Amino acid sequence: MKKIITAIFTLCFIGSVQATEVAVIDFRAALLESKIGQEAAKEPKQKVAEMDARLKKEQEELESSAKDLKRDELTLSPDEFKKRRQALAEHDNKVRAMAANMQRQAKALEQQLIKSLTPQGEAALKSLIEERKLDLVLNRQLSLYANADADLTDELVKRINKDN
Template identity: 80%
Template sequence: MKKIIATLFALCVMSSVQATEMAVVDFRAALLQSDAGQEAAKEPKQQIAAMDARLKKEQEALNQMAQDLKRDELTLSPDEFQKRRQALAENDNKVRSMAAAMQRQAKELEQNLIQSLTPKGEAALKSLIEERKLDLVLNRQLSLYANEKSDLTNELVARINKDK
């Protein structure tokens, strides 16, 4: 009798457990790695490179000011030394705020790029989900572990490229 009850219980449990098809994807990476993402990123990359070059030029000028001040420190009057030191501090603040502004602008450029590519990526992901009959797709960064077979990122890049 116990064996029959145990068998019935096991059958009930097995029939109530459904297999859930899951996958993970790095959606942002897929968008940026796709051909459309690479093409759309050319102009923002050029803008960021130009900003970076300008920032490096400002940092070099700041370093030169600091070296000049250090070199001339003993020959300057206290007032002149203080003025140059204050100018150095002001330029340092200017370069720091410029760097922060450039970081914000670079982040904004990337966000705009992602927004422009998202509809195409979502359509490609939706077709992959339907094709594979997936019940759940997680962001790869949120998962603790996912084996290679469950990661759809490369497949999504290929699908986005195919659906040009």
């Protein structure tokens, strides 16, 4: 009797199992690696490089001022040393704020870029889903493990390039 129940359960279970086609994709990377992404990223990359150059210049000036203060520490009056140390601290705060602001601006530029490229990427992804008859597509960063065959990021890049 136990064998009959097990056999019936097994047959029911086998009948209810369906193959599910699953893929993982790094959508952001696919957009940025595509030809249209590379072309669209030129101007934001240039802006970020300019911001980075300004930040490096400010950091070098800050380091130079700190070295000058350390060098002159023994020859300065206590009041003059205190003023210069306070000015150095203010300059340091300014540089830190500048760095944080530049990071926000760079992130905003990337978000704008991704937003502008998303419609082309979604269209390419939709055609890839239909062609491959995928039941589920996950963001690669959300998956704990995915077989290399399940990662279709490179194929999505090729599809975006082909479609645009």
